[in-house]
Amino acid sequence: MIIVALSDTHGNHHSVDVPPGDIIIHCGDITLKSNLAEVTDFIEWFAGLNFQHKILVAGNHDRFIRKRKAEFLDLINGHKIDYLENRLIQINGYSIFGSPYSLNYGGLGAFTYFDIPEAERVWNLIPENVNILVTHAPPKGFRDFSKTFNKNAGCQVLRDRVLSVKPRYHIFGHIHESYGTETHNGSVFINASLSNGSGEIVNKPVVLGI
Numbered sequence: 102m103i104i105v106a107l108s109d110t111h112g113n114h115h116s117v118d119v120p121p122g123d124i125i126i127h128c129g130d131i132t133l134k135s136n137l138a139e140v141t142d143f144i145e146w147f148a149g150l151n152f153q154h155k156i157l158v159a160g161n162h163d164r165f166i167r168k169r170k171a172e173f174l175d176l177i178n179g180h181k182i183d184y185l186e187n188r189l190i191q192i193n194g195y196s197i198f199g200s201p202y203s204l205n206y207g208g209l210g211a212f213t214y215f216d217i218p219e220a221e222r223v224w225n226l227i228p229e230n231v232n233i234l235v236t237h238a239p240p241k242g243f244r245d246f247s248k249t250f251n252k253n254a255g256c257q258v259l260r261d262r263v264l265s266v267k268p269r270y271h272i273f274g275h276i277h278e279s280y281g282t283e284t285h286n287g288s289v290f291i292n293a294s295l296s297n298g299s300g301e302i303v304n305k306p307v308v309l310g311i
Contacts, residue, residue, distance in 0.1 A: 108274025
Protein backbone atom coordinates (compact mmCIF):
# COMPACT_ATOMS: atom_id res chain seq x y z
CA MET A 102 0.00 0.00 0.00
CA ILE A 103 1.36 3.41 -1.01
CA ILE A 104 0.79 6.56 1.04
CA VAL A 105 1.38 9.99 -0.50
CA ALA A 106 1.79 12.69 2.16
CA LEU A 107 1.75 16.46 1.75
CA SER A 108 1.14 19.54 3.84
CA ASP A 109 1.13 23.34 3.76
CA THR A 110 0.08 23.91 0.17
CA HIS A 111 -1.42 27.30 1.13
CA GLY A 112 -3.71 27.64 -1.87
CA ASN A 113 -1.10 26.50 -4.40
CA HIS A 114 -2.30 22.90 -4.65
CA HIS A 115 -2.61 23.07 -8.44
CA SER A 116 1.20 23.46 -8.59
CA VAL A 117 1.76 20.11 -6.84
CA ASP A 118 2.87 17.14 -8.94
CA VAL A 119 1.01 14.36 -7.13
CA PRO A 120 2.50 10.87 -7.59
CA PRO A 121 0.22 7.80 -7.71
CA GLY A 122 -0.72 5.88 -4.59
CA ASP A 123 -3.49 4.29 -2.57
CA ILE A 124 -3.89 6.79 0.29
CA ILE A 125 -3.26 10.53 0.15
CA ILE A 126 -2.83 12.43 3.41
CA HIS A 127 -2.86 16.23 3.65
CA CYS A 128 -1.63 17.55 7.00
CA GLY A 129 -3.26 20.97 6.88
CA ASP A 130 -2.81 24.60 5.88
CA ILE A 131 -4.69 24.01 2.66
CA THR A 132 -5.37 27.73 2.39
CA LEU A 133 -3.68 31.12 2.38
CA LYS A 134 -6.64 33.51 2.72
CA SER A 135 -8.99 30.79 4.02
CA ASN A 136 -12.12 32.01 2.26
CA LEU A 137 -14.97 30.03 0.71
CA ALA A 138 -13.60 30.19 -2.84
CA GLU A 139 -10.16 28.94 -1.80
CA VAL A 140 -11.53 26.09 0.31
CA THR A 141 -14.01 25.05 -2.40
CA ASP A 142 -11.26 25.00 -5.02
CA PHE A 143 -9.06 22.84 -2.79
CA ILE A 144 -11.86 20.36 -2.05
CA GLU A 145 -12.67 19.99 -5.75
CA TRP A 146 -8.98 19.39 -6.52
CA PHE A 147 -8.46 16.97 -3.64
CA ALA A 148 -11.64 15.03 -4.37
CA GLY A 149 -10.60 14.66 -8.00
CA LEU A 150 -7.29 12.95 -7.23
CA ASN A 151 -7.14 9.26 -8.10
CA PHE A 152 -6.72 7.68 -4.66
CA GLN A 153 -8.77 5.03 -2.94
CA HIS A 154 -8.61 6.93 0.36
CA LYS A 155 -8.21 10.67 1.00
CA ILE A 156 -7.38 11.94 4.49
CA LEU A 157 -7.34 15.58 5.55
CA VAL A 158 -6.55 17.46 8.74
CA ALA A 159 -6.74 21.24 9.05
CA GLY A 160 -3.98 23.63 10.10
CA ASN A 161 -3.57 26.93 11.86
CA HIS A 162 -4.15 28.88 8.63
CA ASP A 163 -7.43 27.10 7.91
CA ARG A 164 -9.68 29.53 9.75
CA PHE A 165 -12.63 28.80 7.45
CA ILE A 166 -12.75 25.20 8.65
CA ARG A 167 -12.63 26.31 12.28
CA LYS A 168 -15.22 29.10 12.03
CA ARG A 169 -17.59 27.62 9.45
CA LYS A 170 -17.38 23.93 10.27
CA ALA A 171 -20.88 22.97 9.14
CA GLU A 172 -20.36 24.66 5.79
CA PHE A 173 -17.02 22.94 5.35
CA LEU A 174 -18.50 19.53 6.17
CA ASP A 175 -21.20 20.18 3.55
CA LEU A 176 -18.45 20.89 1.00
CA ILE A 177 -16.72 17.56 1.57
CA ASN A 178 -19.94 15.57 1.91
CA GLY A 179 -20.14 12.97 -0.84
CA HIS A 180 -16.49 13.33 -1.84
CA LYS A 181 -15.19 10.37 0.18
CA ILE A 182 -12.77 12.56 2.11
CA ASP A 183 -11.98 11.53 5.69
CA TYR A 184 -11.62 14.77 7.65
CA LEU A 185 -9.89 13.98 10.94
CA GLU A 186 -10.33 16.34 13.86
CA ASN A 187 -9.21 14.32 16.86
CA ARG A 188 -10.67 11.24 15.23
CA LEU A 189 -9.51 7.66 14.58
CA ILE A 190 -10.27 5.63 11.47
CA GLN A 191 -9.26 2.20 10.21
CA ILE A 192 -7.99 1.54 6.68
CA ASN A 193 -6.84 -1.91 5.60
CA GLY A 194 -5.98 -2.88 9.17
CA TYR A 195 -4.10 0.34 9.95
CA SER A 196 -5.39 2.69 12.64
CA ILE A 197 -5.00 6.35 11.63
CA PHE A 198 -5.57 9.24 14.02
CA GLY A 199 -5.58 12.88 12.94
CA SER A 200 -5.60 16.24 14.72
CA PRO A 201 -5.31 19.84 13.45
CA TYR A 202 -3.97 21.43 16.63
CA SER A 203 -0.71 23.32 17.12
CA LEU A 204 1.02 25.49 19.69
CA ASN A 205 0.12 29.19 19.44
CA TYR A 206 3.05 31.60 19.26
CA GLY A 207 0.94 34.73 19.63
CA GLY A 208 -0.94 34.80 16.32
CA LEU A 209 -4.61 34.45 15.46
CA GLY A 210 -4.40 30.95 14.05
CA ALA A 211 -7.13 28.33 14.03
CA PHE A 212 -6.92 25.14 16.09
CA THR A 213 -4.24 26.40 18.47
CA TYR A 214 -3.55 26.06 22.19
CA PHE A 215 -1.59 28.30 24.53
CA ASP A 216 -0.47 26.28 27.52
CA ILE A 217 0.47 22.84 28.78
CA PRO A 218 -2.96 21.89 30.22
CA GLU A 219 -4.61 22.67 26.87
CA ALA A 220 -1.93 20.70 25.04
CA GLU A 221 -2.40 17.73 27.35
CA ARG A 222 -6.16 17.75 26.77
CA VAL A 223 -5.56 17.59 23.01
CA TRP A 224 -2.71 15.10 22.82
CA ASN A 225 -4.07 12.71 25.43
CA LEU A 226 -6.76 11.97 22.85
CA ILE A 227 -4.18 10.10 20.75
CA PRO A 228 -5.03 6.42 21.27
CA GLU A 229 -2.48 3.87 22.37
CA ASN A 230 -2.98 1.62 19.37
CA VAL A 231 -2.45 4.14 16.57
CA ASN A 232 -0.29 3.02 13.64
CA ILE A 233 -0.26 6.26 11.66
CA LEU A 234 -0.48 9.60 13.45
CA VAL A 235 -1.36 12.66 11.36
CA THR A 236 -1.03 16.11 12.93
CA HIS A 237 -0.53 19.57 11.52
CA ALA A 238 2.26 20.43 13.92
CA PRO A 239 5.46 18.51 14.74
CA PRO A 240 6.60 17.13 18.06
CA LYS A 241 9.49 18.99 19.60
CA GLY A 242 12.87 17.90 18.30
CA PHE A 243 11.71 16.08 15.16
CA ARG A 244 11.81 17.97 11.84
CA ASP A 245 10.69 21.12 13.67
CA PHE A 246 13.57 23.65 13.46
CA SER A 247 12.20 27.09 12.65
CA LYS A 248 14.48 29.70 11.09
CA THR A 249 11.91 32.34 12.03
CA PHE A 250 12.25 31.60 15.74
CA ASN A 251 15.77 30.10 15.49
CA LYS A 252 14.75 27.12 17.60
CA ASN A 253 12.90 23.82 17.60
CA ALA A 254 9.30 25.00 17.41
CA GLY A 255 7.48 21.70 17.98
CA CYS A 256 5.39 20.82 21.01
CA GLN A 257 6.99 19.06 23.98
CA VAL A 258 3.66 17.62 25.15
CA LEU A 259 3.07 16.11 21.69
CA ARG A 260 6.61 14.72 21.73
CA ASP A 261 6.04 13.03 25.09
CA ARG A 262 2.80 11.46 23.88
CA VAL A 263 4.27 10.27 20.58
CA LEU A 264 7.27 8.70 22.27
CA SER A 265 4.88 6.90 24.61
CA VAL A 266 2.47 5.70 21.94
CA LYS A 267 5.20 4.88 19.38
CA PRO A 268 3.22 5.06 16.12
CA ARG A 269 4.82 3.47 13.11
CA TYR A 270 4.55 6.79 11.25
CA HIS A 271 3.99 10.35 12.42
CA ILE A 272 3.18 12.63 9.49
CA PHE A 273 2.92 16.42 9.91
CA GLY A 274 3.88 19.79 8.43
CA HIS A 275 3.65 23.37 9.78
CA ILE A 276 7.38 24.15 9.93
CA HIS A 277 8.11 24.65 6.24
CA GLU A 278 11.90 24.70 6.42
CA SER A 279 12.12 21.31 8.16
CA TYR A 280 10.72 19.20 5.32
CA GLY A 281 12.10 15.67 5.39
CA THR A 282 12.12 12.35 7.20
CA GLU A 283 13.89 10.89 10.20
CA THR A 284 13.56 7.75 12.31
CA HIS A 285 13.68 7.42 16.07
CA ASN A 286 13.01 4.39 18.23
CA GLY A 287 11.05 2.56 15.55
CA SER A 288 8.87 5.54 14.54
CA VAL A 289 9.29 7.40 11.25
CA PHE A 290 8.77 11.17 11.54
CA ILE A 291 7.79 12.91 8.30
CA ASN A 292 7.52 16.66 7.76
CA ALA A 293 5.62 16.85 4.47
CA SER A 294 5.51 20.67 4.10
CA LEU A 295 5.62 21.57 0.43
CA SER A 296 5.82 25.38 0.64
CA ASN A 297 8.59 27.80 1.42
CA GLY A 298 8.11 30.91 3.53
CA SER A 299 6.49 32.72 0.60
CA GLY A 300 3.95 29.99 0.00
CA GLU A 301 5.57 28.70 -3.19
CA ILE A 302 5.62 24.94 -3.75
CA VAL A 303 9.27 23.91 -3.50
CA ASN A 304 9.11 20.33 -2.21
CA LYS A 305 7.60 17.09 -3.47
CA PRO A 306 4.99 14.96 -1.70
CA VAL A 307 6.52 12.22 0.45
CA VAL A 308 5.83 8.67 -0.76
CA LEU A 309 5.69 5.80 1.75
CA GLY A 310 5.32 2.10 1.07
CA ILE A 311 3.71 0.28 4.00
